[in-house]
Amino acid sequence: MSVMSMRLPDEAMDRLGDLAKATGRTKSFLAGQAIMEFLERESWQVNEISxxxxxxxxxxxxxxxxxxxMHDKWGGNAR
Structure with a gap:
Protein backbone atom coordinates (compact mmCIF):
# COMPACT_ATOMS: atom_id res chain seq x y z
CA MET A 1 0.00 0.00 0.00
CA SER A 2 1.26 3.47 -0.88
CA VAL A 3 1.21 6.62 1.22
CA MET A 4 0.20 10.03 -0.12
CA SER A 5 0.13 13.42 1.54
CA MET A 6 -2.42 16.03 0.48
CA ARG A 7 -3.77 19.38 1.51
CA LEU A 8 -7.44 19.74 2.40
CA PRO A 9 -9.44 22.82 3.31
CA ASP A 10 -10.03 23.06 7.05
CA GLU A 11 -13.77 22.54 6.56
CA ALA A 12 -13.19 19.29 4.66
CA MET A 13 -10.81 18.03 7.33
CA ASP A 14 -13.30 18.91 10.07
CA ARG A 15 -16.11 17.12 8.26
CA LEU A 16 -13.89 14.12 7.64
CA GLY A 17 -13.02 14.02 11.33
CA ASP A 18 -16.68 14.24 12.31
CA LEU A 19 -17.61 11.45 9.93
CA ALA A 20 -14.75 9.29 11.18
CA LYS A 21 -15.96 9.68 14.78
CA ALA A 22 -19.57 8.98 13.82
CA THR A 23 -18.74 5.83 11.85
CA GLY A 24 -15.89 4.49 13.95
CA ARG A 25 -13.58 4.53 10.92
CA THR A 26 -10.30 6.33 10.47
CA LYS A 27 -9.99 9.48 8.39
CA SER A 28 -7.52 7.61 6.17
CA PHE A 29 -9.99 4.80 5.55
CA LEU A 30 -12.79 7.21 4.64
CA ALA A 31 -10.55 9.30 2.38
CA GLY A 32 -9.26 6.17 0.63
CA GLN A 33 -12.81 4.89 0.16
CA ALA A 34 -13.91 8.25 -1.29
CA ILE A 35 -10.97 8.28 -3.71
CA MET A 36 -11.69 4.73 -4.89
CA GLU A 37 -15.36 5.57 -5.50
CA PHE A 38 -14.34 8.71 -7.40
CA LEU A 39 -11.88 6.75 -9.55
CA GLU A 40 -14.48 4.08 -10.38
CA ARG A 41 -17.07 6.68 -11.39
CA GLU A 42 -14.69 8.83 -13.43
CA SER A 43 -13.07 5.83 -15.14
CA TRP A 44 -16.49 4.53 -16.15
CA GLN A 45 -17.43 7.91 -17.58
CA VAL A 46 -14.17 8.28 -19.54
CA ASN A 47 -14.54 4.74 -20.93
CA GLU A 48 -18.14 5.38 -22.00
CA ILE A 49 -17.16 8.64 -23.71
CA SER A 50 -14.26 6.94 -25.51
CA MET A 70 -37.51 5.74 -28.79
CA HIS A 71 -39.79 8.76 -29.11
CA ASP A 72 -42.84 6.50 -29.22
CA LYS A 73 -41.61 4.54 -26.21
CA TRP A 74 -40.61 7.47 -23.99
CA GLY A 75 -42.62 10.35 -25.38
CA GLY A 76 -41.42 13.90 -25.45
CA ASN A 77 -39.72 15.80 -28.23
CA ALA A 78 -37.14 13.49 -29.84
CA ARG A 79 -36.27 15.89 -32.64
Whole structure:
Protein backbone atom coordinates (compact mmCIF):
# COMPACT_ATOMS: atom_id res chain seq x y z
CA MET A 1 0.00 0.00 0.00
CA SER A 2 1.26 3.47 -0.88
CA VAL A 3 1.21 6.62 1.22
CA MET A 4 0.20 10.03 -0.12
CA SER A 5 0.13 13.42 1.54
CA MET A 6 -2.42 16.03 0.48
CA ARG A 7 -3.77 19.38 1.51
CA LEU A 8 -7.44 19.74 2.40
CA PRO A 9 -9.44 22.82 3.31
CA ASP A 10 -10.03 23.06 7.05
CA GLU A 11 -13.77 22.54 6.56
CA ALA A 12 -13.19 19.29 4.66
CA MET A 13 -10.81 18.03 7.33
CA ASP A 14 -13.30 18.91 10.07
CA ARG A 15 -16.11 17.12 8.26
CA LEU A 16 -13.89 14.12 7.64
CA GLY A 17 -13.02 14.02 11.33
CA ASP A 18 -16.68 14.24 12.31
CA LEU A 19 -17.61 11.45 9.93
CA ALA A 20 -14.75 9.29 11.18
CA LYS A 21 -15.96 9.68 14.78
CA ALA A 22 -19.57 8.98 13.82
CA THR A 23 -18.74 5.83 11.85
CA GLY A 24 -15.89 4.49 13.95
CA ARG A 25 -13.58 4.53 10.92
CA THR A 26 -10.30 6.33 10.47
CA LYS A 27 -9.99 9.48 8.39
CA SER A 28 -7.52 7.61 6.17
CA PHE A 29 -9.99 4.80 5.55
CA LEU A 30 -12.79 7.21 4.64
CA ALA A 31 -10.55 9.30 2.38
CA GLY A 32 -9.26 6.17 0.63
CA GLN A 33 -12.81 4.89 0.16
CA ALA A 34 -13.91 8.25 -1.29
CA ILE A 35 -10.97 8.28 -3.71
CA MET A 36 -11.69 4.73 -4.89
CA GLU A 37 -15.36 5.57 -5.50
CA PHE A 38 -14.34 8.71 -7.40
CA LEU A 39 -11.88 6.75 -9.55
CA GLU A 40 -14.48 4.08 -10.38
CA ARG A 41 -17.07 6.68 -11.39
CA GLU A 42 -14.69 8.83 -13.43
CA SER A 43 -13.07 5.83 -15.14
CA TRP A 44 -16.49 4.53 -16.15
CA GLN A 45 -17.43 7.91 -17.58
CA VAL A 46 -14.17 8.28 -19.54
CA ASN A 47 -14.54 4.74 -20.93
CA GLU A 48 -18.14 5.38 -22.00
CA ILE A 49 -17.16 8.64 -23.71
CA SER A 50 -14.26 6.94 -25.51
CA UNK A 51 -16.55 4.16 -26.69
CA UNK A 52 -19.15 6.66 -27.91
CA UNK A 53 -16.51 8.66 -29.77
CA UNK A 54 -15.30 5.48 -31.45
CA UNK A 55 -18.85 4.66 -32.51
CA UNK A 56 -19.34 8.20 -33.82
CA UNK A 57 -16.05 8.09 -35.72
CA UNK A 58 -17.22 4.82 -37.31
CA UNK A 59 -20.51 6.48 -38.33
CA UNK A 60 -22.52 4.27 -35.97
CA UNK A 61 -25.49 6.56 -35.31
CA UNK A 62 -29.12 5.78 -34.52
CA UNK A 63 -31.34 5.56 -37.58
CA UNK A 64 -34.44 7.70 -38.03
CA UNK A 65 -36.53 4.60 -37.25
CA UNK A 66 -34.63 3.97 -33.98
CA UNK A 67 -35.11 7.59 -32.93
CA UNK A 68 -38.82 7.41 -33.78
CA UNK A 69 -39.19 4.15 -31.80
CA MET A 70 -37.51 5.74 -28.79
CA HIS A 71 -39.79 8.76 -29.11
CA ASP A 72 -42.84 6.50 -29.22
CA LYS A 73 -41.61 4.54 -26.21
CA TRP A 74 -40.61 7.47 -23.99
CA GLY A 75 -42.62 10.35 -25.38
CA GLY A 76 -41.42 13.90 -25.45
CA ASN A 77 -39.72 15.80 -28.23
CA ALA A 78 -37.14 13.49 -29.84
CA ARG A 79 -36.27 15.89 -32.64
Missing amino acids: QALGEADAGDFASDQEIEA
